[in-house]
Amino acid sequence: MVIMILKIYMFIVIAIMLLYAARHMVFAYNRIFGRQRLYYSDIFTSDMPSISVLIPMHNEELVLHNVLDSLLDCVYDRDRLEIIPINDNSEDKTRELLDEYHEKYEFIRPLHRDCEDRGKPAGLNDAIEVAAGDIIIVFDADYRPAKDMLRQLALAFQNPEVGAVMGRVIPYNTDVNLLTRLLNLERSGGYQADQQARYNLKMIPQYGGTVGGFRKDILLESGGFNTKVLAEDTELTYRLFVSGWKVVYANAAECYEEAPETWEVRGKQIRRWSRGHNQVMFRYLLKTILSPNMRFREKLDGILLLFVYMVPFLLALGHLDSLALFLVGEMNILSGWWVLLFIGAYNSFGNFAPFFEVGVALMVDGIKNEVKLLPLLMFNFYYYMWYISLGFLDAVADLFTRRKVKWAKTKRFASEETEEEQAT
Numbered sequence: 568m569v570i571m572i573l574k575i576y577m578f579i580v581i582a583i584m585l586l587y588a589a590r591h592m593v594f595a596y597n598r599i600f601g602r603q604r605l606y607y608s609d610i611f612t613s614d615m616p617s618i619s620v621l622i623p624m625h626n627e628e629l630v631l632h633n634v635l636d637s638l639l640d641c642v643y644d645r646d647r648l649e650i651i652p653i654n655d656n657s658e659d660k661t662r663e664l665l666d667e668y669h670e671k672y673e674f675i676r677p678l679h680r681d682c683e684d685r686g687k688p689a690g691l692n693d694a695i696e697v698a699a700g701d702i703i704i705v706f707d708a709d710y711r712p713a714k715d716m717l718r719q720l721a722l723a724f725q726n727p728e729v730g731a732v733m734g735r736v737i738p739y740n741t742d743v744n745l746l747t748r749l750l751n752l753e754r755s756g757g758y759q760a761d762q763q764a765r766y767n768l769k770m771i772p773q774y775g776g777t778v779g780g781f782r783k784d785i786l787l788e789s790g791g792f793n794t795k796v797l798a799e800d801t802e803l804t805y806r807l808f809v810s811g812w813k814v815v816y817a818n819a820a821e822c823y824e825e826a827p828e829t830w831e832v833r834g835k836q837i838r839r840w841s842r843g844h845n846q847v848m849f850r851y852l853l854k855t856i857l858s859p860n861m862r863f864r865e866k867l868d869g870i871l872l873l874f875v876y877m878v879p880f881l882l883a884l885g886h887l888d889s890l891a892l893f894l895v896g897e898m899n900i901l902s903g904w905w906v907l908l909f910i911g912a913y914n915s916f917g918n919f920a921p922f923f924e925v926g927v928a929l930m931v932d933g934i935k936n937e938v939k940l941l942p943l944l945m946f947n948f949y950y951y952m953w954y955i956s957l958g959f960l961d962a963v964a965d966l967f968t969r970r971k972v973k974w975a976k977t978k979r980f981a982s983e984e985t986e987e988e989q990a991t
Contacts, residue, residue, distance in 0.1 A: 570892070570895065570897050573888050573891055573892050573897070574892070574897070576884070576885070576888050577885065577888055577889065577892070580881060580882060580884075580885035580888070583878060583881060583882075584882070586871070587871070587875075587878065590871055591921060591923045591924055592923055593764075593768075594760060594761055594764035594765065594768075594923075594924055595760055595764070595923035595924045595926070595927045597764045597767055597768060598759070598760045598763055598764045598767075598924070598927050598928070598931065599927055599930075599931075601764070601767055601768075602767065603763070603767055604766055604767045604769075606719075606722075606723075606815070606816070606817045606818065606819060606820075607722040607723055607725060607726070607815075607817075608719065608722070608817075608819055612722075612725065615643070615644060615647060615718070615721055615722075616647070616700070616701045616702045616721055616724055617647040617648075617699065617700040617701050617702070618643070618647065618648055618649075618700040618701070618702045618703070618704050618717060618721055618780070619649050619650075619651055619694075619695075619698035619699060619700030619702070619703055619704070619783070620638060620648070620649070620650045620651065620704045620705075620706065620717070621651050621653060621691060621694045621695070621698070621703060621704070621705050621706075622634055622635075622650070622651070622652045622653060622705070622706050622707070622708055623653045623655060623687045623690045623691065623705075623707065623708065624652055624653055624654055624655060624657060624661055624665075624708045625654075625655045625656060625657055625661075625685070625976050626657045626658060626659045626661060626976075627657070627659075627661050627708040627709075627979070628657075628659045628660040628661050628664055629979055630708050630709045630825070630979055631652065631661060631664060631665070631708055632664070633709070633710075633711050634706055634707075634708055634709070634710050634711060634712070635650070635652070635668055635675065637710075637711045637712050637713075638650055638706075638712060638717075639672065640714050641712060641713075641714055641715070641716055641717045641718075642714055642715055642717075642718060643717040643718055643721075645674060647700075648674060648700075648717070649674050649675075649676060649698070649699055649700060650672075650674060650675045650676070651676050651677070651678055651694050651697070651698060652665050652668075652675070652677045652678070652708075653677075653678050653680065653690040653691070653693070653694050654677055654678065654679045654680060655680045655685055655686070655687075655689075655690045656680060656681060656682070656685045662677075662679055665677035665679075678690075678693060678694050678697065680693060684794065686794065686972075686973070687776075687799060688792035688793065688794045688796070688799040689792075689794045691705070691791075691792055691799070692791040692792050692794070695783060695786060695787065695791065698783060700783065701782070701783055701784070702721055702724055702780050702781070702782060702783065703780055703781055703782075703783050703786070704717065704720055704721070704779070704780035705776065705777055705778075705779060705780065706777055706778060706822070707776075707777040707824070708979075709824055709825040709979055710736075710777060710778060710822050710823065710824050711739065711822065711823040711824075712778070712822045713820075713821055713822065715820075716734065716778075716820055716821075716822060719734065719817055719819065719820035720732050720734055720778075720779065720780045720817060720820055721780070723780075723815050723817065724780075724782065726813075726815075728812065728813050729812070729813050729814070729815050730781060730782055730785050730807040730810075730812030730813060730814065731774040731779060731780065731781035731782075731803065731804070731807055731812070731814045731815075732774075732779055732780050732781075732814070732815050732816075732817055733762070733772060733773060733774050733775050733778065733779040733814065733815070733816050733817065734778040734779060734816075734817045734820030734821065734822055735758045735759070735762070735778070735816075735817070735818050735819075735820060735821050735822070736754055736758060736775065736777070736778055736822055736823075736824050737751075737754060737755075737758075737821055737822070737823050737824070738750055738751050738754055738823070738824055738825070738826035739823040739824065739825065740825055740826055740828065740980070741826070743826075743828050743980075744828060745940075745943070746826075746827070746828065746829070746830060746833060747826045747827075747828055748937065748940060749940060749943060749944065749947060750826040750827070750833070751826070751937070752925050752929070752937060752940060752941070752944065753921075753925070753944075753947075754826075755925065755928040755929060755932055755934070756921060756924040756925035756926075756927075756928045756929075757924075758818065758928075759818065759927075759928035759931050759932055760924035760925070760927045760928040760931070761924050762816045762818070763816060763818050764924075765816070765868060766815060766816040766818075768864065768868075769862075769864065769865075770864055770865055770867075770868035770869075771804065771808060771814065771865055771868045771869050771872055772814050772815065772816035773800070773801065773804050773814065773872070774800050774801075774803055774804045774807075774814050775800050776798075776799060776800030777800075777822075777824075778820070778822040779800075781803065781807075785807070785810075785812065786803070789806060789810075795846075795965075795971070795972060796843060796846045796847060796850070796972070797839055797840075797842055797843030797846060797972055798840065798842075798843025798844045798846065798847050799843075801843065801844055801847045802846075802847045802850070802851075805847060805851040805854070805855060805869065805873075806851075808855075808858070808860070808861055808865060808869065809851065809854045809855060809858040809860060809861065810860060811860035825979060825980060827977060827978070827980075828980045829978075829980075830950070832977060832978045834950070834953075834954045835954075835975065835977075836977050837951055837954040837955060837958065838954045838955070838957050838958040838961070839958065839975055840876070840958065841876040841954065841955040841956075841957070841958025841959055841961075841962070842958040842959075842961040842962045842965070842972075843958075843962075844873075844875070844876040844958075844962075845876050845877060845958065845959050845962035845963075846962050846965060846966075846972075847873065848873040848874065848876070848877065848962075849962065849966055851873065852870065852873055855869045855870060855873065856870070876955055876958065876959065877959055879951060879952040879955040879956060879959075880952075880955065880956040880959045880960075882952065883952050883953075883956050921944065922941055922944065925941060925944070926938065926941060
């Protein structure tokens with residue numbers, strides 16, 4: 568019976584890999600050959616909404632001037648704009664620096680939080696309560712928006728069906744080391760191919776928590792961000808779709824971020840993302856399936872998206888499963904046809920499936936030389952498998968223990984010297 572269960576699980580893993588491989592192939596094909604759905608960039612109107620730009624900050628003295636100076640350069644009616652940097656229990660010079668900006672620019676209104684309830688969701692909730700704008704736009708502290716970014720994002724809300732909009736994220740420190748170059752590949756595939764294809768196919772482009780915006784009244788009416796969920800952005804995406812709202816993607820609205828520069832920091836970031844995403848999966852899987860406001864293709868994409876941070880854990884179990892079968896003599900490496908099927912599916916589809924989208928994105932972006940780095944993503948796969956699995960187990964523990972989650976900020980790598988060089 569045990570052997571039979573192990574063999575059945577092996578076939579389940581194969582089916583899962585083939586399913587996600589087909590998903591990646593469909594998105595990659597659509598991005599190259601499919602009809603590209605246009606964003607609202609060509610709309611010209613003087614009736615732009617009032618917006619509040621929120622920037623969560625915790626000990627951001629080294630990078631906060633980048634995002635604030637970039638926002639000051641943005642083209643948007645100052646009478647319809649306010650900027651609220653959220654100083655969340657900072658212990659460095661963040662408070663002093665923000666107060667200096669407020670003295671120079673009245674519409675920059677810092678919110679200083681000195682409380683035990685620290686974290687991005689809680690800080691956003693407090694800021695939204697005092698925000699004057701109808702539309703909330705969020706940036707992380709290390710981001711650098713382009714001059715037309717605010718207008719590009721705000722245009723989406725001319726469509727009354729749109730509840731949120733997401734722009735494109737591009738790392739600016741890609742030349743630091745091999746890790747940052749690989750992260751640039753991942754970002755390119757995730758936005759240029761994956762997000763755009765889901766937008767083309769009218770599925771579920773994600774609101775990503777930064778470089779995006781949403782209608783303030785929707786969040787207030789639904790109780791604000793859930794402070795028990797680390798992935799507040801994914802939670803909002805599903806909250807909108809199950810309620811009948813849409814999320815749109817603005818591929819041309821580019822914003823630049825600082826990518827993690829060490830494997831340790833990247834691992835912690837991935838673990839946090841996995842934990843938060845799986846928390847959302849536990850809460851919204853049934854709601855997605857039963858929602859009367861979502862079409863079949865949205866539900867299908869929504870379900871596959873919910874499981875995306877659980878699949879690496881299932882694949883890790885598949886490795887242990889195959890090892891167990893081999894040790895008990897139930898796996899003939901040389902002649903077992905179903906094992907060969909597994910190996911072929913794994914190497915052709917499972918491990919390399921994201922290559923389709925990354926390769927397509929690099930073609931579209933014209934980054935030809937970076938294609939040589941594609942094989943190295945195989946090693947990232949195993950590295951991420953470990954940290955994603957840890958994040959999944961964290962989410963399972965959260966589900967049963969109902970413990971309070973603590974927000975962990977991603978470490979910044981900017982130094983005063985490098986920032987001064989960039990400024991000059």
